[in-house]
Amino acid sequence: MIAAVLHGSEDLRIEEVDRPTIEGPDEAIIRVEWAAICGTDVHAYEGRIPVKLPIVMGHEYSGEVIEVGQGVRGLGIGDKVVGLYGASCGSCEFCVSGRPQLCMRRLLFGLNINGSFAEYLRVPRAERTLVKVPEGMEMREAVLVPDMFQTALYSVETGGVGPGSRVLITGIGAIGLSILIAAKLAGASSVIAVDIRDRPLKLAKEMGADYIIDAREEGLVKRVREITDLGIDVAIDTSGAASVVKQAIEAVRPGGTHVQTGIVGKPVDLDLRYVTGLEKRILGVLCPASVEYLMRCLRIVNSFNLELHKLVTHELELREAKRALEIASKKIDDPIKVLLKIS
Ligand SMILES: [Zn+2]
Ligand SMILES: [Zn+2]
Incomplete structure (x- = not known):
C-alpha cells in the first residue's frame, strides 16, 4: 500500500509499504477514507516533538472496518468509523479514573505506532479507539470530530x-x-x-x-x-x-x-x-481520549449540523502529503484545516 512515512525532520516520503495485518485479538484494520492534518503532525514533521522514526504519519482519520480481531465486540466488517488519536491501556489509574488522555501506556498514531496517512491503518485496542459514525454523517465531516471538535x-x-x-x-x-x-x-x-x-x-x-x-x-x-x-x-x-x-x-x-x-x-x-x-x-486541557466523549461529540455535530467542513481550506491526495504538511507548517495560503483524501 501507499503511505506517507516520516524519516526525520521535514523528511516525509511517499512509499510503498506492507499492508498492516491484525497482530492481536483486540485489533481492527480500517481502510482509511479521509485523514486530517493538525498541529501535532506539524510539530512531528518539524522535528519538535519526539517521534519513533521511521513512522507512517497521521492520527486523524475516518474509514471503513475491513478486518476485526476475535476479541473485538461492537464493531464489524463494513462499519464506517472514526477513531481517537491513540489507544489508551484501559487499566492504569488515569484510564480507570476517566482521564485516558493521561494514560501512561498510550499508543499514539503517527508518534509511536504507524498512523493514518496510509491506505490502511492497524488499530490496536479497537473497542477503546474506534466509534461508529452516525447514520447519514459524511466521512469528510466525521474526520473533523475526534481531534478538532x-x-x-x-x-x-x-x-x-x-x-x-x-x-x-x-x-x-x-x-x-x-x-x-x-x-x-x-x-x-x-x-x-x-x-x-x-x-x-x-x-x-x-x-x-x-x-x-x-x-x-x-x-x-x-x-x-x-x-x-x-x-x-x-x-x-x-x-x-x-x-x-x-x-x-x-x-x-x-x-x-x-x-x-x-x-x-x-x-x-x-x-x-x-x-x-x-x-x-x-x-x-488535552484532546479527550475516551470513546464515550467521542460518541457524544459525534451526536452533537450530527444533530446540530455544525458544518465543521466549513473550516477545510485545503484538500489534497495522499501522494501530496508532503505538500500538505508544508502548507500546514509554513502557513502557505492561510490554511485553516488541511485534509488528505485517501480513498
Ligand atoms: Zn490532531
Ligand atoms: Zn491507561
Missing part, C-alpha cells in the same frame, strides 16, 4: 462556559474556530476572537464571533476591558504564543478562568500574585 468542546466545558458566558478565544485556527462553534452552542452570549491573520478573522466573523480583535492593530487586554468592563469570564488560548497567553490571562476577570489548549512553546512570564489575589483559575 473534541478538543474544542472539552476546552469549553473545562472553562465552564454556559448560557451568558463571555468568552475570549486567542488563536483562530481550526481548533479556535471549533471553540467558537462549541462556545456558541453552550450558550455564550459574546465571543471575542483574536488573531493576526485575515482569513481566520473573516471566518470567525462569518461564524458568529461577536467581536474580532486584529492583534496587529489593537491591544488585546485594553480592547477586552472596553467590551467587558471587568474582564472576560473565560479565556481559551489555542495560539500557544507565550506573549498572547500572558495577555489572555491578564484579560480574565477576577474569579474567571483561563484554559490553555494550545501547547506553549516557551515559558510564560506571569506574575502569579494576581492569580491568587484575583482568584483566577488556569487550567490545561
Whole structure:
C-alpha cells in the first residue's frame, strides 16, 4: 500500500509499504477514507516533538472496518468509523479514573505506532479507539470530530462556559474556530476572537464571533476591558504564543478562568500574585481520549449540523502529503484545516 512515512525532520516520503495485518485479538484494520492534518503532525514533521522514526504519519482519520480481531465486540466488517488519536491501556489509574488522555501506556498514531496517512491503518485496542459514525454523517465531516471538535468542546466545558458566558478565544485556527462553534452552542452570549491573520478573522466573523480583535492593530487586554468592563469570564488560548497567553490571562476577570489548549512553546512570564489575589483559575486541557466523549461529540455535530467542513481550506491526495504538511507548517495560503483524501 501507499503511505506517507516520516524519516526525520521535514523528511516525509511517499512509499510503498506492507499492508498492516491484525497482530492481536483486540485489533481492527480500517481502510482509511479521509485523514486530517493538525498541529501535532506539524510539530512531528518539524522535528519538535519526539517521534519513533521511521513512522507512517497521521492520527486523524475516518474509514471503513475491513478486518476485526476475535476479541473485538461492537464493531464489524463494513462499519464506517472514526477513531481517537491513540489507544489508551484501559487499566492504569488515569484510564480507570476517566482521564485516558493521561494514560501512561498510550499508543499514539503517527508518534509511536504507524498512523493514518496510509491506505490502511492497524488499530490496536479497537473497542477503546474506534466509534461508529452516525447514520447519514459524511466521512469528510466525521474526520473533523475526534481531534478538532473534541478538543474544542472539552476546552469549553473545562472553562465552564454556559448560557451568558463571555468568552475570549486567542488563536483562530481550526481548533479556535471549533471553540467558537462549541462556545456558541453552550450558550455564550459574546465571543471575542483574536488573531493576526485575515482569513481566520473573516471566518470567525462569518461564524458568529461577536467581536474580532486584529492583534496587529489593537491591544488585546485594553480592547477586552472596553467590551467587558471587568474582564472576560473565560479565556481559551489555542495560539500557544507565550506573549498572547500572558495577555489572555491578564484579560480574565477576577474569579474567571483561563484554559490553555494550545501547547506553549516557551515559558510564560506571569506574575502569579494576581492569580491568587484575583482568584483566577488556569487550567490545561488535552484532546479527550475516551470513546464515550467521542460518541457524544459525534451526536452533537450530527444533530446540530455544525458544518465543521466549513473550516477545510485545503484538500489534497495522499501522494501530496508532503505538500500538505508544508502548507500546514509554513502557513502557505492561510490554511485553516488541511485534509488528505485517501480513498
Ligand atoms: Zn490532531
Ligand atoms: Zn491507561
